[in-house]
Amino acid sequence: MGxxxxxxxxxxxxxxxxxxxxxxxxxxREHVVVLPGFVREGALEGLVAECDRLSEVAYHTTYNANLExxxxxxxxxxxxxRALYEWDPLMDFAARVxxxxxxxxxxxPFGALNLAVMRDGHExxxxxxxxxxxxxxxxxxxxxxxxxxxVPQVRSAADENTxxxxxxxxGERDDLVRIEPMTPGTLMLFNGRWxxxxxSRVSGAVPRHVALLAYDTEPGTDSNDxxxxxxxxxxxx
Numbered sequence: 001m002g003x004x005x006x007x008x009x010x011x012x013x014x015x016x017x018x019x020x021x022x023x024x025x026x027x028x029r030e031h032v033v034v035l036p037g038f039v040r041e042g043a044l045e046g047l048v049a050e051c052d053r054l055s056e057v058a059y060h061t062t063y064n065a066n067l068e069x070x071x072x073x074x075x076x077x078x079x080x081x082r083a084l085y086e087w088d089p090l091m092d093f094a095a096r097v098x099x100x101x102x103x104x105x106x107x108x109p110f111g112a113l114n115l116a117v118m119r120d121g122h123e124x125x126x127x128x129x130x131x132x133x134x135x136x137x138x139x140x141x142x143x144x145x146x147x148x149x150x151v152p153q154v155r156s157a158a159d160e161n162t163x164x165x166x167x168x169x170x171g172e173r174d175d176l177v178r179i180e181p182m183t184p185g186t187l188m189l190f191n192g193r194w195x196x197x198x199x200s201r202v203s204g205a206v207p208r209h210v211a212l213l214a215y216d217t218e219p220g221t222d223s224n225d226x227x228x229x230x231x232x233x234x235x236x237x
Contacts, residue, residue, distance in 0.1 A: 003087035006043045006080060012187075014093040023097045031152040031191040033097060034180055038187035039137060043080070047139050048184075050080060051209040055117045063230030065124045067199075068117040071110035071232050084137070085113045085213045094135050094215060097189055106214035107222045110232045118146055118208040124199035126169050128155070129192030130223075135213040136190070138182040143204025148180045148188075151196040168196055182210070 012035055013019060027033045039047065054075065058068035075082040084090060085105070095103040106112040118124070123145075151168055154176070155161045167173040180188060190197075202208050228235055 003080075003083045003090065006039055006047075006084055007090070008037055008040045008185075012038055014089050020093070020096045024099050027097055027189060027191075028099060031195050032150060032180060033189045034182075035187040036181065036183055037185050039139075039185035041185060044139065044184050047080060048209065051115055051117070051139055051207075051211075054079075054115050055207060055209070058115070058117050059231075059233045061231050061233070063227070064127055067122045067124060068119070069231055070115035070117070072113040073109055075113060075115075081115070081137075081139075081211050082113060085211075090213075091215060094189060094213075098133055100217055103215040103217065104219040104221070106216050107220045108214070108228070109236050110228055110234075111223050112214050114212040114214070116208075116210045116212055118142065118199065118202045118210075120203055120205065121201065122208075123201040126196055126198045128194070128196060130227075131214070131216065132191060132193050133215075134188075134190045134192050135215060136188045137211040137213070138184055138186040138188070138209075139211060140184060140206065140209040141182065142202040142208040143206045144202075145200050145204075146182075146202040146208040147200045148182050149177050149198050149200060150180050150190075151176045152178070153191070153194050154196045155194055165196055 007014070023033050054070045055068065057074050058070045060068050091103050091105065095101070154165055154168070164173060164176070168176060182188065225235055
């Protein structure tokens with residue numbers, strides 16, 4: 001199934017100027033946009049099966065997290081998730097919603113596309129991202145837990161807002177935390193550099209599968225060797 005057939009373009013037409021303007025305004029205001037049902041319901045079973053196969057080669061990372069990660073170079077050429085990531089209309093749509101003139105695929109041969117697999121007991125602690133934004137596709141939720149918890153725009157380039165950030169980490173400002181809905185098929189565009197976020201502990205035998213699509217405003221952007229070793233356990237040959 002090609003990428004165009006995976007996306008519900010009736011609900012989310014990727015070239016609809018009015019829709020893009022509405023989503024861009026929401027992102028500018030909330031620093032997150034959630035598009036439920038972006039992937040057609042009929043395509044999800046195949047994506048889950050693909051994730052289950054890919055998860056067999058995942059690397060268990062404890063680099064600022066406790067989860068398993070499948071790297072970009074481990075997605076086979078016929079991967080439907082890979083086809084979505086490499087599909088220009090999706091990248092162009094993301095750029096316009098994010099208010100960017102153009103995006104480029106991340107140059108990291110491991111980090112450009114990831115599958116994050118979280119099993120019973122896994123969690124991702126409070127953190128900020130190194131990049132301005134993340135594009136993710138929720139494919140399978142866990143039986144319990146695995147909530148994406150977010151404190152949007154809690155800091156800025158001008159103000160680290162350290163006191164509030166530490167209060168959130170200590171569990172003293174739960175009033176600032178919102179849970180973003182991540183039902184299967186949901187596309188989320190998220191500003192993780194300025195928004196503190198985590199994934200709560202996963203429970204149950206069903207793994208949580210989320211695809212992470214990495215784009216950047218500059219061509220040729222790559223991660224450093226420390227991150228590669230910590231997240232994937234290896235460096236490019």
